[in-house]
Structure formats: structure tokens, C-alpha cells
Amino acid sequence: MASTTVYPGSEPARWKYLDRIRTRAGPFTDGDAYDGSMVAEAMENMTVLVIGAGGLGCEILKNLALSGFKNIHVIDMDTIDISNLNRQFLFRAEDVGKYKAEVAARFVEKRVRGVKITPHNKMIQDFDEDFYMQFQLVVCGLDSIEARRWINATLVNMVDEEVEDSYKPLIDGGTEGFKGQSRVIFPTVTSCIECQLDMHAPRAAVPLCTLASIPRQPEHCIEWAHVIAWDAEKPFPSLDKDDPEHITWLFKKALLRAQEFNIPGVTYALTQGVVKNIIPAIAATNSVIAASCCNEALKIASNCAPSLGYPNNNYMMYSGNDSIYTYTFKHEKKDDCPVCGNLARELQVDPAWTLGELVESFATRPEAQLKKPSIRAESKTLYMQSPVSLEEATRPNLDKTLVELGLSDGEEVGVTDPAFATVSFKFKLKFKKTE
Amino acid sequence: MTEIVMSQTPPILHGPSEKEKKYDRQLRLWAASGQAALESANLLLVNSGAGVVGVETFKNLILPGIGRFAIYDDALVEEADLGVNFFVDESCLGKPRSQCLTELLTELNPDVHGSWYPSEETAPSLDSLLATSPVFTAIIYTLPIAPERLAQLEAYGRQHKTPLFAIHSAGFYSYFRISLPGAFPIVDTHPDETATTDLRLLTPWPELVEFARDMTKDIDSLDAYEHGHLPYVVILLYYLERWKQTHEGRYPSTYKEKTEFRRIVQNAARADNPEGGEENFDEAAAAVLKTVVPPSLPSGLREVFDYTPSEPIEERSSFWIVANAIKAFHAKHKTLPLRGNVPDMKAKSSVYIQLQNIYKTKARQDAAEVLETAQSIAPGRQFDPAEVELFCKNAPFVKLINATKGVDSASSTCVNVLREVTAQELANDENAEITLSPLSLLPIYLALRATSHVASATADEILSSIEETIPGTKDHERIVSAAQEVARAEGGELHNIAALTGGMVAQEMIKIITKQYIPIDNTCIFDGIASRSQVLRL
Ligand SMILES: [Zn+2]
Numbered sequence: 012m013a014s015t016t017v018y019p020g021s022e023p024a025r026w027k028y029l030d031r032i033r034t035r036a037g038p039f040t041d042g043d044a045y046d047g048s049m050v051a052e053a054m055e056n057m058t059v060l061v062i063g064a065g066g067l068g069c070e071i072l073k074n075l076a077l078s079g080f081k082n083i084h085v086i087d088m089d090t091i092d093i094s095n096l097n098r099q100f101l102f103r104a105e106d107v108g109k110y111k112a113e114v115a116a117r118f119v120e121k122r123v124r125g126v127k128i129t130p131h132n133k134m135i136q137d138f139d140e141d142f143y144m145q146f147q148l149v150v151c152g153l154d155s156i157e158a159r160r161w162i163n164a165t166l167v168n169m170v171d172e173e174v175e176d177s178y179k180p181l182i183d184g185g186t187e188g189f190k191g192q193s194r195v196i197f198p199t200v201t202s203c204i205e206c207q208l209d210m211h212a213p214r215a216a217v218p219l220c221t222l223a224s225i226p227r228q229p230e231h232c233i234e235w236a237h238v239i240a241w242d243a244e245k246p247f248p249s250l251d252k253d254d255p256e257h258i259t260w261l262f263k264k265a266l267l268r269a270q271e272f273n274i275p276g277v278t279y280a281l282t283q284g285v286v287k288n289i290i291p292a293i294a295a296t297n298s299v300i301a302a303s304c305c306n307e308a309l310k311i312a313s314n315c316a317p318s319l320g321y322p323n324n325n326y327m328m329y330s331g332n333d334s335i336y337t338y339t340f341k342h343e344k345k346d347d348c349p350v351c352g353n354l355a356r357e358l359q360v361d362p363a364w365t366l367g368e369l370v371e372s373f374a375t376r377p378e379a380q381l382k383k384p385s386i387r388a389e390s391k392t393l394y395m396q397s398p399v400s401l402e403e404a405t406r407p408n409l410d411k412t413l414v415e416l417g418l419s420d421g422e423e424v425g426v427t428d429p430a431f432a433t434v435s436f437k438f439k440l441k442f443k444k445t446e
Numbered sequence: 447m448t449e450i451v452m453s454q455t456p457p458i459l460h461g462p463s464e465k466e467k468k469y470d471r472q473l474r475l476w477a478a479s480g481q482a483a484l485e486s487a488n489l490l491l492v493n494s495g496a497g498v499v500g501v502e503t504f505k506n507l508i509l510p511g512i513g514r515f516a517i518y519d520d521a522l523v524e525e526a527d528l529g530v531n532f533f534v535d536e537s538c539l540g541k542p543r544s545q546c547l548t549e550l551l552t553e554l555n556p557d558v559h560g561s562w563y564p565s566e567e568t569a570p571s572l573d574s575l576l577a578t579s580p581v582f583t584a585i586i587y588t589l590p591i592a593p594e595r596l597a598q599l600e601a602y603g604r605q606h607k608t609p610l611f612a613i614h615s616a617g618f619y620s621y622f623r624i625s626l627p628g629a630f631p632i633v634d635t636h637p638d639e640t641a642t643t644d645l646r647l648l649t650p651w652p653e654l655v656e657f658a659r660d661m662t663k664d665i666d667s668l669d670a671y672e673h674g675h676l677p678y679v680v681i682l683l684y685y686l687e688r689w690k691q692t693h694e695g696r697y698p699s700t701y702k703e704k705t706e707f708r709r710i711v712q713n714a715a716r717a718d719n720p721e722g723g724e725e726n727f728d729e730a731a732a733a734v735l736k737t738v739v740p741p742s743l744p745s746g747l748r749e750v751f752d753y754t755p756s757e758p759i760e761e762r763s764s765f766w767i768v769a770n771a772i773k774a775f776h777a778k779h780k781t782l783p784l785r786g787n788v789p790d791m792k793a794k795s796s797v798y799i800q801l802q803n804i805y806k807t808k809a810r811q812d813a814a815e816v817l818e819t820a821q822s823i824a825p826g827r828q829f830d831p832a833e834v835e836l837f838c839k840n841a842p843f844v845k846l847i848n849a850t851k852g853v854d855s856a857s858s859t860c861v862n863v864l865r866e867v868t869a870q871e872l873a874n875d876e877n878a879e880i881t882l883s884p885l886s887l888l889p890i891y892l893a894l895r896a897t898s899h900v901a902s903a904t905a906d907e908i909l910s911s912i913e914e915t916i917p918g919t920k921d922h923e924r925i926v927s928a929a930q931e932v933a934r935a936e937g938g939e940l941h942n943i944a945a946l947t948g949g950m951v952a953q954e955m956i957k958i959i960t961k962q963y964i965p966i967d968n969t970c971i972f973d974g975i976a977s978r979s980q981v982l983r984l
């Protein structure tokens with residue numbers, strides 16, 4: 012039964028709506044884990060990390076500040092672009108070019124009295140475990156799967172069973188157009204981002220021969236300009252995808268190519284979209300997903316209602332294209348997760364492949380998605396991307412087949428990738444049956 | 447070097463305008479046509495209570511650039527607003543809330559015009575605002591609201607055919623309900639690209655048959671390159687023709703026949719090459735089950751065909767005239783106008799482009815026939831050929847929302863519907879465990895609805911109000927819990943739930959204003975404890 016006493020924090024009149032909910036048990040509150048009288052103070056003493064100050068990040072900062080959190084850090088190395096202004100509501104036209112983290116932090120601090128937001132205009136990879144250890148919660152609003160995987164692997168690695176403080180719940184949101192998802196991860200306890208990697212299958216790449224000789228779609232012409240023409244002509248020292256002059260060059264090249272093959276549909280906007288892999292984004296969807304993440308943050312921090320994550324559902328899919336549809340479910344932890352599992356993940360391979368083919372396949376496999384893998388077998392190093400001397404020494408292996416290298420069906424290999432410095436992925440080679 | 451390259455290209459090219467740059471990420475969703483619709487919209491928010499959810503909705507509409515907005519709100523800013531609403535600050539205390547919200551919201555986008563009420567000079571009351579303002583495209587009101595005020599808005603909605611959005615957000619719960627003035631058809635529904643493939647393999651027209659025959663007449667003597675680059679459409683047409691010859695003129699129709707046919711196609715691939723197979727034949731085999739299908743009439747379009755517009759203004763709209771013309775087309779040809787898109791497939795560039803043109807030409811012919819029929823239905827009317835073409839292209843995905851008439855929230859029909867839906871939902875819940883379906887969120891709606899006109903209420907007050915509307919519910923366990931949860935909030939909003947709901951409402955508003963994508967029909971309930979939603983027609 013609901014309790015009636017409210018236990019306000021430092022400013023009772025200001026936070027009265029929030030305090031009614033977070034400091035009083037409701038019919039769904041788990042009484043054993045909850046003490047309403049402690050909530051306001053506990054939340055004021057927490058430090059929360061926000062990763063990303065873009066479309067989701069702006070919303071997340073606002074929402075956390077209005078959820079009673081007082082100490083927030085935000086990491087984002089990006090600067091503000093004019094195309095951010097249709098949704099990143101803490102930025103104005105005159106802020107274009109400034110650091111997102113800084114402008115967002117100052118804005119929310121100014122609007123919501125008493126909240127302290129520390130901006131870091133850096134990459135998440137610039138910080139070590141000591142830095143991440145200071146937070147009680149991490150909320151991610153990112154558009155890159157690499158960054159998500161990195162922070163996920165880092166938080167899983169930080170867990171020390173004997174230190175309660177080493178468990179940092181990770182709340183992650185993502186959007187695309189009218190769709191999005193939010194999920195809660197208790198590192199090592201529940202399914203992690205690496206367990207869920209197959210939910211983000213990479214887009215199938217167009218074969219090089221299609222680009223080179225038989226283009227059919229406007230995208231093929233653009234990719235040709237991007238991958239082949241640029242390298243052949245090197246019109247500028249290096250490709251800057253945010254430089255309109257560079258995009259215009261690619262656009263014109265693609266257009267000529269399209270005219271040659273009578274392919275309609277190459278436009279500037281499409282060129283930019285393909286080259287930068289632009290994902291459509293609107294304020295409304297960011298509002299839904301960021302709020303869902305922060306709603307879970309409030310519930311986790313206060314225990315005033317059950318949150319996503321444990322023991323049941325941990326994932327909400329949202330789609331607004333056709334009516335509104337949410338699917339909230341439990342994504343199961345995988346024993347063979349290369350980050351949080353104990354078993355090696357099975358990898359179907361053809362024994363006739365060369366090691367080079369295996370290395371390349373890591374980039375496109377939905378269950379691996381590693382772009383610069385270095386591979387070790389139990390008894391020897393097969394291929395190392397760095398340092399240069401080791402790369403040179405192991406390079407000849409790339410042309411040998413798996414069988415020639417003495418690998419056998421069921422053998423375990425360890426894979427590392429510079430994108431995940433601290434993690435070694437374990438895979439078990441499963442040889443395809445040859446006919 | 448750069449200059450030489452530049453001078454070779456035609457000078458017709460220029461990059462995007464400043465506005466296109468700013469709105470780039472949304473133009474990819476609703477294009478210039480949708481943007482133009484947004485920019486001509488004029489929205490009203492009638493705000494009340496804690497007053498956050500409507501403001502969050504407006505934030506998400508001002509950023510993408512709606513034309514103008516107005517906020518009507520009697521409240522003065524108090525301390526509690528500062529802990530829940532982002533668009534007020536310390537300097538606002540004691541000032542009209544509508545003024546502060548409007549000023550801080552307008553900062554978000556200099557292209558948008560905002561105004562606030564009540565205002566002594568221009569509109570001291572809601573009545574005078576409704577009477578003097580340019581017609582509103584849509585009105586949002588937040589609950590709780592005084593019954594007289596609600597009646598005023600509903601009367602306005604009826605008179606001006608203005609969609610009304612009711613939103614109620616309290617604690618971890620919220621719902622919103624859209625009342626549309628009549629049937630709401632959508633042509634530009636943005637179906638999933640993968641669902642739109644319609645190749646007419648079982649009803650090919652002469653040009654397509656000719657093209658396929660020509661490419662395959664010496665199929666066995668084609669060299670490896672030519673054979674490996676036959677487009678899968680041509681491969682399937684060729685083997686379908688052969689199947690017919692050995693099956694008394696019939697195409698494969700049962701699942702068993704189709705899998706047999708798929709095997710034939712797969713086995714026809716040449717394996718005497720280094721790859722040990724042919725990618726185009728793999729594509730052909732993979733496409734069998736999805737593309738070897740007779741023409742059908744999707745349920746959404748059937749509903750449109752079966753609907754009889756009830757009002758003259760509806761009947762005269764170009765949508766219903768074109769819909770009738772397509773209906774006539776379908777009656778005559780037993781198939782819909784061709785969409786005309788060809789998915790990417792392995793093929794030589796020139797062959798693919800030829801194939802694409804065969805489909806496009808046929809699609810244009812079909813659209814021209816529909817246009818002609820439309821003109822004969824409404825002589826003297828001018829139709830935009832592009833609009834007719836879009837309709838033909840999207841015909842299988844056209845959707846009709848709110849086909850049965852909407853009703854005012856207080857009317858007896860509304861209560862009857864609610865009783866029926868409640869009985870149905872609670873009955874479904876009995877079997878939820880067996881059917882593995884989530885429990886109904888209707889109890890949340892019932893509990894919030896019981897506080898539609900009061901600032902706050904105890905659980906017992908909520909339960910007796912529900913009992914009055916729907917007898918036999920006061921002891922229902924889940925309704926009791928929902929009532930207790932609503933009571934816990936005492937009418938207060940949680941910022942997150944307001945922001946989340948404001949995001950959903952803004953999405954729906956965009957869909958209705960742009961007439962793109964498919965809006966809800968008609969009530970969406972959100973449970974912030976279980977983190978899920980449910981859409982019901984109430
Ligand atoms: Zn995992």
C-alpha cells in the first residue's frame with residue numbers, strides 16, 4: 012500500500028512533484044530495496060556520466076537535471092554543426108563551431124539552479140578506469156556502435172565482485188527516424204551491448220566489381236566516386252566529409268558516372284547521405300528515447316519503482332512509423348559473449364580460407380564487427396596489426412590457408428582490436444563441412 | 447588539378463541552402479512537401495496542471511519549424527514549475543506562465559512565431575482567442591481541464607474540423623487521445639522498402655515478356671558472363687514459362703510447388719566456374735516465395751474501396767475521386783496500377799536500366815489511365831498528375847484512419863465504447879499468460895480519466911469514479927494498483943514521462959500535419975514503470 016509521507020530534499024517547494032513520487036512507495040515499489048527517506052539525499056550525492064551531447068545527449072542532460080541529479084559529467088568531442096539545430100535544442104545558430112559538451116553543460120547549469128555539469132571535450136577512449144570509477148550511473152546517447160562497444164567493454168571489465176561500487180549500470184539509447192530503442196545493462200549480470208550486437212547488423216557492402224563495372228543505383232555511382240575516383244585523382248590531400256567542397260567534388264563525379272550509365276537519382280543530399288552515412292533524426296524521437304533512458308535512471312537511483320534491467324525486461328524497442336508500437340522484452344545474456352561470457356563464441360569458417368580472408372570477414376560478420384583484428388591461436392601469434400615489426404613478421408601468414416597454418420576444427424582463437432584496447436574476444440573456429 | 451575537374455562538369459550544381467542544411471536530418475524523412483505543410487501549420491496549446499507535457503510537445507514541433515503557435519495558460523509561474531519545466535527560469539517567478547513558456551520556446555527556432563494568452567489587449571479569454579485567431583490547424587489541451595473549457599474546444603473542433611489532442615501525464619503514467627474530425631486517409635505512408643516489391647511475374651505484360659524472351663532465347667549457349675548477369679526477374683520469367691508448359695498452363699501456386707520451382711531455379715545455376723555457382727541465380731531462388739505471387743488487394747486499400755464518404759466536402763476531395771478511379775482500374779484489370787520500382791539485382795548496367803524503364807513505363811501508363819478515369823468521374827476538375835502518380839504508386843499501402851466517426855469525450859457513445867473495450871481488455875488479460883501477451887494498459891487510462899477534471903484525487907475517489915462509469919471494476923486488482931499509482935502523483939508530472947509523452951505526441955502531430963506515415967487510431971497509453979505503450983481505439 013502506498014505511503015503518505017514525503018521526504019523532500021534541499022528545496023521542497025521546487026521539487027514537490029518529483030518528491031511525491033521518488034520518496035513515497037507506490038503499489039509497485041519493492042519495499043525491501045526502498046527507503047524513501049534516503050532518496051533525495053542519495054541522489055544529490057550521486058555522480059552520473061552522460062556520453063554524447065548530441066540529439067539524445069541534450070535531452071538527457073535536461074532530463075537528468077530535472078530528475079533530481081546534481082552532479083553530472085558529459086563527454087563529447089564534437090563541435091556544433093548547423094544540421095544539429097533541428098533537434099539539439101541547447102544550441103543556437105551562434106554556437107555553430109563551439110564544443111557541444113561545453114555549450115550544453117553551461118546552458119543546463121544556467122537554466123536549472125543547483126546542478127553542476129562538468130563538460131569534457133574529448134573522446135571516451137581518452138579516459139581510464141579511474142575516471143569511470145567515480146560514477147554511479149552511465150547514460151549513453153551515441154550514434155556510433157564502436158563507442159558503445161568500447162564503454163560497454165570497459166564497464167564490464169571494471170567489475171570486481173568484491174567491490175560493490177564497481178558495478179556501474181549502463182543505460183543506452185539510440186534513434187533512427189521515427190524509431191529507437193532504450194536498454195539497461197547491469198555489467199556482468201545482464202545481457203550486455205556485445206551480447207546484443209546482432210541487433211545492429213552492419214549494412215551489406217556493395218561488391219567492388221559492381222562499383223567498378225556494373226553500377227545500377229545512384230548509390231553505386233556515389234560509392235564509386237568515394238572509393239575509386241577519389242583515390243585515383245586525390246583532388247584534396249585528405250577527404251573531409253564535413254567540407255562542402257569535398258562533397259561537391261564527389262557529387263559531381265558521381266553525377267558524371269550516373270550520366271554515363273543513364274542512372275537517375277544522384278543528388279547532393281543523397282551524396283552527402285551515402286558518404287557520411289547520415290541517419291535521419293528528429294527532436295520528437297530523441298525526446299522519447301532520452302526520456303525513457305532517464306526514466307530508468309531515476310528508477311534505478313531511487314528504487315521508487317521497478318526499472319528495466321533486472322530480473323526481467325531490459326530492452327524497449329520503439330517504432331513510430333506505423334502507429335506507435337513498443338516491444339519491451341528481456342534480451343538474454345550470452346554465455347559465449349566475447350565481453351561478458353565465459354565461453355568462446357562459435358565462428359563458422361571455411362578451412363580453405365586464407366588467414367587474410369578470415370581477417371577481412373571479421374569486419375562484416377554481425378557477431379564480430381571488428382575492423383582491425385589481430386589474431387592469436389593457443390600456441391602462436393597468427394597476425395598482428397601493430398607494431399610495424401610484428402605486422403611485417405606475421406604478414407606472410409595472411410596468404411596461408413587455415414589448414415596450412417595448422418588450425419583445427421573447434422580450436423579457440425583470441426582476437427584483439429585497437430577499438431577495444433582492453434578486451435580480448437574469444438572465438439571458436441567451426442569448420443564448414445565441405446561437400 | 448581540381449580546377450580542371452570542376453570545369454568539366456555542368457554548371458547546374460549548387461549545394462544546399464542554409465535552410466536545407468538546418469533541416470537536413472528531417473527532410474530525409476518527410477521531404478520538402480512535408481516541411482511546407484509544417485511551416486504552414488498554426489497550433490494552439492491550452493495548458494493546465496503542472497503544465498509540462500504540452501510544452502515538451504511544442505519543443506519538438508518548434509525545432510523542426512512549424513509555422514506558428516499560441517499558448518493559452520491561466521497559471522502564474524510558481525516555485526514548483528522550476529523543478530519540472532525546462533522552459534521557465536528563476537526570473538519567471540510570478541509572471542504569466544504562458545508568457546515565459548512562449549519566450550523561452552521561441553528562442554529554439556527564429557523561423558517560428560509564437561504568441562501567449564490570456565492577454566489583456568488581444569484576447570483576455572479562451573473564448574475571444576478562439577473567435578479572433580486565424581483558424582488553428584490542430585489544438586492540444588492538457589488534462590485536467592475544466593469541463594466547460596473542454597466543451598468549448600470540442601465545439602471549435604467540430605465547427606472548424608480541427609483535430610484535437612488530449613494529453614494527460616501524471617507520475618509514471620500518461621495517455622493521449624487524438625480526435626480527428628472525420629475519416630483521415632493517408633497516401634504517403636512510407637512502407638518498408640522491402641515490402642514494396644511488386645514484379646508482376648505471374649501477370650507480365652507484352653513488353654516485359656518480350657524483353658525476357660529475347661534475353662533467354664539462347665540461354666544455354668550464353669557465355670559465362672552473360673549467363674551470370676541475367677537479372678533475376680528475367681531468370682524467373684523464363685523458368686515460370688517452362689513450368690507452365692509442363693503443368694497444363696498453370697503457374698506454381700502452392701507452397702510445395704513453389705519450393706519445387708525454387709529448386710529448379712537453383713539447380714539451373716552453372717557450377718562449373720571458380721565460384722561454384724551464380725549469384726544471380728541465388729538471388730532468383732531467394733526471391734521465389736516473395737515474388738511469385740498473384741495480385742491481391744491489401745486490407746488497407748479494401749477498406750478505402752468499401753468506404754462511402756458521408757459528407758459532400760469529403761466526396762469532392764481529390765483523394766476520394768482518385769480512390770474511385772483506382773477502384774475502377776482494379777475492377778477492370780483485376781490488378782492494381784503498377785508501382786514500377788525494381789529492386790537492385792545483379793545485372794549489367796544497361797540491362798538493369800532497360801528493365802527499370804519497362805516497369806516505369808508501365809507504371810506511367812497505369813497512372814495515366816487512372817488520371818483519365820478520375821477526370822471522367824469529375825468532369826472539369828484539374829488533377830495534379832504527380833499526386834495521381836503518387837497515389838497509384840502507394841495504392842497497396844494507402845491507409846484510412848478514424849473511418850468511424852469520432853465522438854466527444856463526454857458523450858454516451860464514448861462511455862459505451864469504453865465499457866466494451868474494458869470488458870474485452872480484461873478478458874484478454876485472463877489469458878495473457880497462455881497467449882504470452884503483455885497485460886492491458888487500460889487500467890492506467892481508466893485511472894487517469896477519472897481525474898480528467900480534478901487537480902488530484904485519492905485512490906478511493908478514483909476507484910469510485912471508475913466504478914460509476916464502468917460498474918464492477920472497483921475491486922479489480924490491476925485497476926486498484928493503477929488508481930493508487932495515479933494517486934501517488936497527486937496530479938504532479940514527472941519530467942521524464944512528460945518529455946517522453948511529448949515526443950510521442952509530436953510524432954503524431956507531424957504525421958497528421960504532413961499526411962505522411964501512419965498516425966495512431968486513436969489513444970496511446972504509456973506505462974513508465976513497465977516501459978511500454980499500448981494503442982487502443984476509444
Ligand atoms: Zn555480453
